[in-house]
Structures are given as structure tokens and as C-alpha cells.
Amino acid sequence: MKPISSGSPLLQVRHLSVGIRKGRTYLPGVDDIGFQVQAGEIVGILGESGCGKTLTALSILGLLPPGIQVIRGSIRFDGLDLRSLSERELCGIRGQDLSMVFQEPMSSLNPLLTIGRQIAEPLRLHGRRNKRLIEGEVLDIMHKLGLPEPVKLAAAYPHQLSGGMQQRVMLALAMVCKPKLLIADEATTALDMSTQAQILHLLQGINRDLGTSILCISHDLGVISRLCDRLLVMYAGKLLEEGTVEAVFADPRHEYTKGLIGSIPHKEWKGKPLLGIPGKVPSIEEKPPGCPFAPRCSKARVQCTLRFPDPRHLSADHRVCCIGETEYV
Ligand SMILES: Nc1ncnc2c1ncn2[C@@H]1O[C@H](COP(=O)(O)OP(=O)(O)OP(=O)(O)O)[C@@H](O)[C@H]1O
Numbered sequence: 001m002k003p004i005s006s007g008s009p010l011l012q013v014r015h016l017s018v019g020i021r022k023g024r025t026y027l028p029g030v031d032d033i034g035f036q037v038q039a040g041e042i043v044g045i046l047g048e049s050g051c052g053k054t055l056t057a058l059s060i061l062g063l064l065p066p067g068i069q070v071i072r073g074s075i076r077f078d079g080l081d082l083r084s085l086s087e088r089e090l091c092g093i094r095g096q097d098l099s100m101v102f103q104e105p106m107s108s109l110n111p112l113l114t115i116g117r118q119i120a121e122p123l124r125l126h127g128r129r130n131k132r133l134i135e136g137e138v139l140d141i142m143h144k145l146g147l148p149e150p151v152k153l154a155a156a157y158p159h160q161l162s163g164g165m166q167q168r169v170m171l172a173l174a175m176v177c178k179p180k181l182l183i184a185d186e187a188t189t190a191l192d193m194s195t196q197a198q199i200l201h202l203l204q205g206i207n208r209d210l211g212t213s214i215l216c217i218s219h220d221l222g223v224i225s226r227l228c229d230r231l232l233v234m235y236a237g238k239l240l241e242e243g244t245v246e247a248v249f250a251d252p253r254h255e256y257t258k259g260l261i262g263s264i265p266h267k268e269w270k271g272k273p274l275l276g277i278p279g280k281v282p283s284i285e286e287k288p289p290g291c292p293f294a295p296r297c298s299k300a301r302v303q304c305t306l307r308f309p310d311p312r313h314l315s316a317d318h319r320v321c322c323i324g325e326t327e328y329v
């Protein structure tokens with residue numbers, strides 16, 4: 001799927017397919033997706049568990065685990081073809097211009113090192129040597145991310161912090177080199193509602209004040225709708241719908257997107273049943289040909305089971321991969 005094009009994007013992913021080795025074959029974890037992120041934009045990837053969100057993020061960072069690899073496609077970031085870079089060249093970009101925060105801060109933080117030392121690490125890795133300047137930058141980013149009493153906190157260890165505070169530290173670590181793009185993979189999922197709201201607020205602040213583009217990955221429609229300018233709806237490795245948050249919420253066109261939006265509780269629907277989506281996501285081994293959502297789709301036709309449809313442009317900033325009401329050609 002080609003991305004919607006407008007200007008020269010900061011990140012451009014084209015026809016990306018990621019394979020998971022099973023015996024002699026590769027199963028499609030991500031299947032021919034394309035999208036872009038403009039400078040200063042916040043883009044969300046929305047999808048149920050197992051649909052390929054994290055594999056997409058790890059492909060961009062060049063951090064796929066053994067047995068999983070990019071089979072096809074191109075990933076351009078800030079004018080560079082990331083797939084053609086050596087591991088050494090990628091290391092020069094990761095943490096510097098391109099960084100990531102994950103869901104579980106405790107599994108990413110080193111329990112044996114102080115917070116200050118860990119936030120300073122990306123600066124050291126990317127060649128900063130002046131101790132006083134490093135210290136200044138660490139305290140500055142801690143301050144910007146609302147970490148209280150930065151000097152005292154810098155001397156603390158991860159286990160002394162709450163989950164929300166640990167996630168702020170992870171953000172400080174990801175942001176200390178002022179990257180152009182931050183990938184946040186379920187960065188608020190493990191947090192309670194009020195801490196989640198604080199982290200979302202911080203991400204908005206990072207985007208507004210530092211100009212950082214954000215690729216926000218979540219299975220939570222509420223998180224995506226509050227934070228993002230644009231969203232991509234993924235299902236079983238495929239991109240089904242893409243558009244501005246306003247356009248997609250006002251007029252969702254894929255039956256899957258309609259089901260997702262219909263399953264959010266809303267005060268006007270008090271007493272009425274939630275729509276929900278019957279059935280379950282196909283496992284990667286038993287993914288059907290054609291549109292992977294067809295077996296769960298009440299509007300599916302025979303054509304849907306034969307071939308995955310090309311994207312239809314509904315407007316300049318909204319498109320869908322569904323034959324919908326149109327005649328099949
Ligand atoms: N290390 C791995 N080994 C084997 N299969 C994997 C591995 N990582 C992911 N997969 C498979 O690849 C598919 C996509 O996984 P991915 O982690 O990208 O999903 P996700 O959308 O991030 O899900 P979640 O919301 O649960 O994080 C899934 O079917 C998953 O089981």
C-alpha cells in the first residue's frame with residue numbers, strides 16, 4: 001500500500017512486509033503496508049493485539065529479533081534509506097534522531113544504575129564528553145518532562161520510583177538527544193487512567209515545544225483519538241484505513257473501524273448495547289486470502305475473500321482498503 005503523499009515526509013514506509021520464520025517459510029507478520037509521518041506530526045497506529053504494530057516499529061528501528069525479518073519494502077527516514085544502512089550507521093541514528101519508548105519501563109531500565117546515569121547514557125553513546133554539559137542536558141530534559149526535584153531524582157534508582165515516574169524517566173531517556181521522531185509503543189498501557197492522561201499530556205508537550213514527530217502505537221482508540229493528528233488502522237498485518245482522526249471518527253468506512261468505534265462506551269448510548277465485533281482475529285498461520293477481516297465482516301462479498309482491495313481515496317486525507325459499496329473492478 002503506497003502512503004498518502006504530501007511534501008517530503010520525515011518517515012516514509014513503502015510496501016513493508018515482515019516475515020516470521022516458520023520452518024522453511026516466512027509467515028506474514030506485517031503484509032505490504034505503507035504510511036508516512038510528516039515533520040511535527042503525531043500519527044497513531046491502532047490495532048488489536050498481534051496485528052503487527054510492534055513488528056512495524058522494530059522494523060523502522062532495525063531491531064527485529066532473530067527469526068523475524070523485513071522481506072520487502074523501503075523505510076526512508078530523514079532522507080536516509082534505513083534498510084541500506086549498516087548496524088553501525090543505524091546505531092548512530094537510534095537514540096539520536098530516532099528513539100522509542102516501550103510499555104514496560106521496568107524491563108527497559110537498568111535496576112543497578114541511577115536515573116541520572118541512565119538518562120545521560122544516550123548522550124555519551126552519541127559522543128558527548130563534557131561532564132558538566134551532559135549533566136546540564138540531563139537536568140534540563142528532566143525538568144521539561146516534569147520530573148520533580150531533578151537533582152535528587154537523578155541520584156535515585158528505578159525501584160524507588162512509581163510506574164508513572166518510571167515512564168517519565170523512559171521518556172527523558174528517549175528525548176535527551178532531542179530526536180526528530182519518537183516511537184511510543186503502548187507507552188501508556190500499563191498505567192492507571194490519571195497517570196496515562198499525564199503521560200499523554202507530556203507527549204503533546206514534547207510535540208508542541210520540541211517539534212518532535214511521534215508515532216504512537218496503541219490498541220486503545222481513546223489514546224489515539226486524544227493524542228494523534230492522523231491514524232492508521234491495522235488488522236492482521238494489513239493497513240485497512242488511514243486518515244485524520246476527525247475524518248475517520250466522523251465517517252469510518254471500513255467495517256472493522258466502524259466496529260472499533262462502535263465498541264467505545266458513550267454517554268449518549270446509555271442503556272443500549274455496545275456494537276462490538278463478533279469473532280476473533282485470525283492467527284498468523286490461518287490468515288485467509290483477500291481481506292483478513294472478511295470472515296468477521298457482515299458486509300463481506302465473495303470478492304473480498306479473493307484479493308485484498310487497493311486503497312480507495314475518499315478525500316485528500318482519508319482512504320480505505322475496502323470495496324465497500326463500489327463495484328468490484
Ligand atoms: N519474537 C516473535 N516470535 C514469533 N512470533 C512473533 C514474535 N513477535 C511477534 N510475533 C508474531 O507476530 C505477529 C505480530 O506481532 P506484534 O508484536 O507486532 O503485534 P502487536 O500488534 O504489537 O500486538 P500487541 O498489541 O499485543 O503488542 C503476532 O502474530 C505475533 O504472535
Ligand SMILES: [Mg+2]
Pocket residue numbers: 053054055185
Ligand atoms: Mg506490540
